[in-house]
Amino acid sequence: xxxxxxxxxxxxxxxxxxxxxxxxxxxxxxxxxxxxxxxxxxxxxxxxxxxxxxxxxxxxxxxxxxxxxxxxxxxxxxxxxxxxxxxxxxxxxxxxxxxxxxxxxxxxxxxxxxxxxxxxxxxxxxxxxxxxxxxxxxxxxxxxxxxxxxxxxxxxxxxxxxxxxxxxxxxxxxxxxxxxxxxxxxxxxxxxxxxxxxxxxxxxxxxxxxxxxxxxxxxxxxxxxxxxxxxxxxxxxxxxxxxxxxxxxxxxxxxxxxxxxxxxxxxxxxxxxxxxxxxxxxxxxxxxxxxxxxxxxxxxxxxxxxxxxxxxxxxxxxxxxxxxxxxxxxxxxxxxxxxxxxxxxxxxxxxxxxxxxxxxxxxxxxxxxxxxxxxxxxxxxxxxxxxxxxxxxxxxxxxxxxxxxxxxxxxxxxxxxxxxxxxxxxxxxxxxxxxxxxxxxxxxxxxxxxxxxxxxxxxxxxxxxxxxxxxxxxxxxxxxxxxxxxxxxxxxxxxxxxxxxxxxxxxxxxxxxxxxxxxxxxxxxxxxxxxxxxxxxxxxxxxxxxxxxxxxxxxxxxxxxxxxxxxxxxxxxxxxxxxxxxxxxxxxxxxxxxxxxxxxxxxxxxxxxxxxxxxxxxxxxxxxxxxxxxxxxxxxxxxxxxxxxxxxxxxxxxxxxxxxxxxxxxxxxxxxxxxxxxxxxxxxxxxxxxxxxxxxxxxxxxxxxxxxxxxxxxxxxxxxxxxxxxxxxxxxxxxxxxxxxxxxxxxxxxxxxxxxxxxxxxxxxxxxxxxxxxxxxxxxxxxxxxxxxxxxxxxxxxxxxxxxxxxxxx
Ligand code: ADP
Ligand code: ZN
Numbered sequence: 001x002x003x004x005x006x007x008x009x010x011x012x013x014x015x016x017x018x019x020x021x022x023x024x025x026x027x028x029x030x031x032x033x034x035x036x037x038x039x040x041x042x043x044x045x046x047x048x049x050x051x052x053x054x055x056x057x058x059x060x061x062x063x064x065x066x067x068x069x070x071x072x073x074x075x076x077x078x079x080x081x082x083x084x085x086x087x088x089x090x091x092x093x094x095x096x097x098x099x100x101x102x103x104x105x106x107x108x109x110x111x112x113x114x115x116x117x118x119x120x121x122x123x124x125x126x127x128x129x130x131x132x133x134x135x136x137x138x139x140x141x142x143x144x145x146x147x148x149x150x151x152x153x154x155x156x157x158x159x160x161x162x163x164x165x166x167x168x169x170x171x172x173x174x175x176x177x178x179x180x181x182x183x184x185x186x187x188x189x190x191x192x193x194x195x196x197x198x199x200x201x202x203x204x205x206x207x208x209x210x211x212x213x214x215x216x217x218x219x220x221x222x223x224x225x226x227x228x229x230x231x232x233x234x235x236x237x238x239x240x241x242x243x244x245x246x247x248x249x250x251x252x253x254x255x256x257x258x259x260x261x262x263x264x265x266x267x268x269x270x271x272x273x274x275x276x277x278x279x280x281x282x283x284x285x286x287x288x289x290x291x292x293x294x295x296x297x298x299x300x301x302x303x304x305x306x307x308x309x310x311x312x313x314x315x316x317x318x319x320x321x322x323x324x325x326x327x328x329x330x331x332x333x334x335x336x337x338x339x340x341x342x343x344x345x346x347x348x349x350x351x352x353x354x355x356x357x358x359x360x361x362x363x364x365x366x367x368x369x370x371x372x373x374x375x376x377x378x379x380x381x382x383x384x385x386x387x388x389x390x391x392x393x394x395x396x397x398x399x400x401x402x403x404x405x406x407x408x409x410x411x412x413x414x415x416x417x418x419x420x421x422x423x424x425x426x427x428x429x430x431x432x433x434x435x436x437x438x439x440x441x442x443x444x445x446x447x448x449x450x451x452x453x454x455x456x457x458x459x460x461x462x463x464x465x466x467x468x469x470x471x472x473x474x475x476x477x478x479x480x481x482x483x484x485x486x487x488x489x490x491x492x493x494x495x496x497x498x499x500x501x502x503x504x505x506x507x508x509x510x511x512x513x514x515x516x517x518x519x520x521x522x523x524x525x526x527x528x529x530x531x532x533x534x535x536x537x538x539x540x541x542x543x544x545x546x547x548x549x550x551x552x553x554x555x556x557x558x559x560x561x562x563x564x565x566x567x568x569x570x571x572x573x574x575x576x577x578x579x580x581x582x583x584x585x586x587x588x589x590x591x592x593x594x595x596x597x598x599x600x601x602x603x604x605x606x607x608x609x610x611x612x613x614x615x616x617x618x619x620x621x622x623x624x625x626x627x628x629x630x631x632x633x634x635x636x637x638x639x640x641x642x643x644x645x646x647x648x649x650x651x652x653x654x655x656x657x658x659x660x661x662x663x664x665x666x667x668x669x670x671x672x673x674x675x676x677x678x679x680x681x682x683x684x685x686x687x688x689x690x691x692x693x694x695x696x697x698x699x700x701x702x703x704x705x706x707x708x709x710x711x712x713x714x715x716x717x718x719x720x721x722x723x724x725x726x727x728x729x730x731x732x733x734x735x736x737x738x739x740x741x742x743x744x745x746x747x748x749x750x751x752x753x754x755x756x757x758x759x760x761x762x763x764x765x766x767x768x769x770x771x772x773x774x775x776x777x778x779x780x781x782x783x784x785x786x787x788x789x790x791x792x793x794x795x796x797x798x799x800x801x802x803x804x805x806x807x808x809x810x
Contacts, residue, residue: 001049004061007079007090008037008044012798016047016090018054019061027061030069030076034062041108045094047076063168071097072392074428081424087791087802088414096414097388100365108140110156110165119162124155129164137168178370179363180251184238185221186212188246196246207237215247224249255371256364258355262339264346269315273467276309279456280316286454287320287396287432297426301402301448302436304458305470305699306670307634310436311341313458314398315348317434318379322349326395326431328379329386331418333404334631335359336608341400342381352378356386384409384418387425394429397422401631402435402444403663408807415803419444438670439663439701442656442708443719464636464676471641471672471679473697477688478645479527489584494642494682498622502592506639506677507615508622509629511668512581513645513661521548522647523563525570527686530557541573554765581624581644589622597625630667636675641668646685646693654808655717658692662704665696716783718805724782724791725803727767729775740764740778743797747780750794759784 004027005016019035021027027046035044036059043065071079071094079093086093112132121129124147131146132138143152159165186193193216200209211233215222227233241247272280279302286298304310318328332341335357346353354368354377372380373390380389384407387397399407399419407418419435426433435444435453448455460467476491486492501508520538522529530539532550539548539557549556562569582596595615615623618637623629643665650661665683673679685693695704713720728743730736744764751759762781782790791802 001051003050003053003058004033005047005050005054006033006035006044006061007047007083007094008035009042009091009095010037011089013089013091014087014795017044018050018058019044020053020058021049022060025061025064027064028069029073030071031067032065032070034065035059036062045070045091047080047090047094070099072390074425075388075390077428078421078425082414082416082421085420086414086416086804087788088416092413096385096416097390099369099390101362107170109137109168109170110140110143110159111137111168113163113166115163117164124151125159125164128152128155128159132165139170178253179256179367181254182224182249183221183252184215184224184227184247184249185218186215186246187248193246196244205240207233208240211237211241212246221252256361256367258360258364258368259342259346259353262343262346264343264350266350267347269319269348270312272312272316273309273460273462275458275460276312279304279458280313282454282456283313283317283432283434284320287317288324296452297423297431297433299423299426299433299435299447299453300456301440301444301453302434302456302458303440303445303448303701304436304438305461306438306667307461307463307674308438308458309462310400310458311344313456314400314434314436315345317396317398317432318345318349321395322352322378324395326393327377327391328396328398329389329391329394329422330379330381330398331384331386331400331407331422332381333383333401333406334628335383336612336628337631337633338381339609339612340634345379345381349378352376354380354389356380356382356389358383358385384416387418387421394425394431396431397426397433399433399435401437403437403439403441404631405660405807408805410803410807413801415801415806417805417807420805439666442659442705442712445705446709446719461674463674465678468673468678470699471669471681473669473681473683473699475688475693475697476682476684478684478686479525482524488588489581489644490588490642491682491684494684495588497640497680497682498589498642501640502589502621504639507618507620507635507637508640508642509635509638509668509671510581510585510622510624510642510644511629511664512624512626513664521559521571521573522686523566523568523570524572525568526563526566528563528565530560549766585622585624592622593620595620595623597623597628627664629671630664633671634674635671638672638674639677639679641672641679641681643668643681643683646683646696647687647690650687650690650692655712655715656808658690658711659708661690662692662696662708665693666699666701669696669699721783722785722787722804723806724787725806726780726782726796727777727801727803728779728799729777730799731775733776736776736778737764737766739797739799740780743800744780747782747790747794751790754790754793756786756790758786759790 002021004019004021006019007016027033027049029046029048031046033044033046034041041062075097079090079097082088082093083090110132112129127147128143131143140152140156143156156165160167188196193212197209197212200212211231214231224238238247238249242249283300302310302313314330321328330341330345332338338355338357342353342355354372356365356368360368369390371377375392380386380391399422402419409416422433425431444453447453461470474493476493478491481491490498498508520529521541530548532539532555539550541548541559547556547558560571563571582594585592585594595611597611612633614620616635646661646665650657669681672681683693683697687693691707692704712718726743728736728739730739741764744761747761759782762783764778764780767777767779788804796802
């Protein structure tokens with residue numbers, strides 16, 4: 001093997017590059033190397049080795065970054081799949097699996113050689129040689145500082161040519177290091193200690209004698225900082241004992257444990273309820289291998305209503321996997337939910353749980369990574385990125401709340417979906433996957449219906465009262481409220497329910513959908529919403545043009561003064577924030593204690609945990625929140641859940657808006673009545689007849705699923721077709737639009753030329769957040785089985801992003 005395909009760390013490199021392996025260099029797949037790239041030397045990862053070069057001319061690998069492979073063969077295969085499936089640069093795919101803080105820059109260093117000067121030197125040459133004399137080496141940045149950037153590069157090049165200096169690459173200093181502490185322990189034997197003590201007493205070195213006495217009582221080395229707390233002793237005292245060779249002080253590595261601020265109470269597994277038992281038996285047969293099927297990994301869709309005890313099934317499955325000598329990963333949709341999940345897992349498997357997420361300090365992440373790699377834990381818990389933990393012998397991947405959109409990485413490459421990557425990883429590792437949800441993703445449920453996944457159901461909710469019905473839900477028609485002259489955010493029935501709940505000393509959650517606020521126009525008299533006559537999705541208000549625009553077909557109309565249906569001048573731009581909800585509650589219930597939970601409030605580390613703890617400890621009566629409170633929180637004292645406006649998400653110009661709304665409403669409703677007392681849910685809406693809202697009010701997932709899947713089939717949306725989203729952004733609006741149209745025509749031409757009929761192109765249209773961070777954004781969609789084949793033949797121009805299987809299309 002004389003050649004290596006290397007994934008280079010250069011933005012946007014969509015393929016690997018072939019490099020020759022210089023003689024004498026021993027290289028294996030998964031190793032990090034330095035490679036020449038353009039005029040620079042950059043880091044790359046060896047993707048695979050080959051005996052033949054894939055291109056005519058190859059450059060040589062410049063050096064080695066890591067002496068051993070950073071990735072397991074499974075990880076490399078997984079990265080290959082991610083890179084191919086999502087059209088992502090191979091380095092980006094591998095970077096998902098790099099240890100925290102890995103990326104470090106290369107620094108060029110120079111050393112003097114022993115060569116003699118043969119040609120005359122310029123004063124500048126002499127200057128540099130002078131600077132270098134007496135030094136082992138000097139870095140390029142240091143030289144640049146001394147004599148200027150251009151000159152430094154120029155002169156060093158000339159000196160290199162004449163072999164007066166040589167060049168090496170070195171890594172810049174690591175930003176994170178293992179944490180170490182000084183520990184002290186006795187090294188002399190007992191006899192020596194006794195002799196020493198007597199001598200110290202005699203010479204009145206009482207402090208030293210006291211320290212020696214203390215240390216003889218310790219069975220383990222003790223850290224100096226702890227010693228200082230326990231015993232008033234000075235560094236000089238320690239030094240004195242050290243110099244007498246009675247004790248030694250050494251630095252030992254310690255783990256920065258992200259769970260050290262929590263305490264756990266071990267609890268034995270409960271007796272499973274009969275439905276849990278039935279569900280568990282189905283899964284168990286497959287895990288122990290009795291019912292194992294063909295090549296694809298077993299995937300279970302655990303469809304259980306909110307509070308039906310899904311977590312208990314996860315814990316059982318994990319115990320089984322651990323008993324077989326394997327390990328597990330449990331994904332959660334939000335960092336904010338880590339603590340709740342970690343507690344339940346750690347109580348069952350104390351000391352064997354690792355967490356990984358970006359809310360930890362880099363040092364903690366680094367230590368957790370190391371701890372996992374050394375095989376110290378049985379389960380890793382975290383958001384989607386926890387999939388890439390360096391865990392060997394993987395036996396189980398759990399994805400809790402599998403319908404959540406946070407499992408898709410949308411904001412940067414690779415734009416992967418954790419569910420699909422998990423299934424691929426399970427296949428490579430011979431593991432099983434459990435997807436859990438009360439409101440499964442339409443695509444997942446479809447697969448279960450098709451027999452691709454095992455469907456496992458939990459139909460009853462478990463509470464301290466035993467099996468309990470789901471909370472009663474009532475729908476309030478906000479149009480009626482307006483007719484009755486009520487213009488507040490709260491309907492009369494929600495106000496009455498809040499009053500009663502507060503009087504009973506119970507808790508309330510109020511949910512506000514923030515996505516897509518202030519973007520569409522509705523008549524407050526009759527509830528009319530402007531829709532596209534061609535696509536029937538809500539038109540979006542664009543303040544720049546002052547027009548209402550369809551985000552699918554670009555149909556647009558000017559903004560009206562009065563409603564086309566009832567002719568009243570009561571049109572409103574929609575938009576309510578959590579702050580306004582807070583103000584209104586203060587107005588109606590000045591004595592109620594409020595907590596507001598949204599991303600603006602939560603900024604500090606552990607702020608989520610604190611807020612949740614305060615609410616659980618009943619230090620507040622009302623919790624106002626956005627999406628965050630719809631994600632599987634267990635809040636036993638909540639008896640009322642109010643949804644301020646169910647419509648906001650519904651009018652989002654996205655084919656998934658009904659699914660999204662249904663899921664949110666069911667999940668929010670699921671927060672009420674999980675404790676000793678039954679719960680109640682109130683949904684406020686302008687469209688009480690909408691099927692997503694009606695089905696949510698009846699807790700009727702199946703009813704919703706059948707309607708929704710028909711709609712998807714009729715309009716050929718996923719899961720019946722594959723969708724790819726192409727986005728271009730630019731600071732200039734006109735250039736942005738023109739580029740989108742240009743590429744649209746390019747793809748159209750390509751399709752005609754190749755005679756491809758198995759995909760169509762939608763767009764170009766501006767994205768929903770048309771202007772984000774000062775950049776305009778336009779998009780195109782490819783739909784159909786041929787979309788990805790098209791993309792593999794056609795290289796998109798620079799600046800475009802590809803999102804395969806996007807979760808949001810606005
Ligand atoms: P889900 O994850 O489906 O929303 P949970 O796992 O949170 O449901 O379970 C809901 C409640 O029921 C929790 O308080 C849990 O402790 C309790 N529970 C689950 N299984 C059992 C069981 N077999 N016996 C007693 N209580 C249980
Ligand atoms: Zn339209």
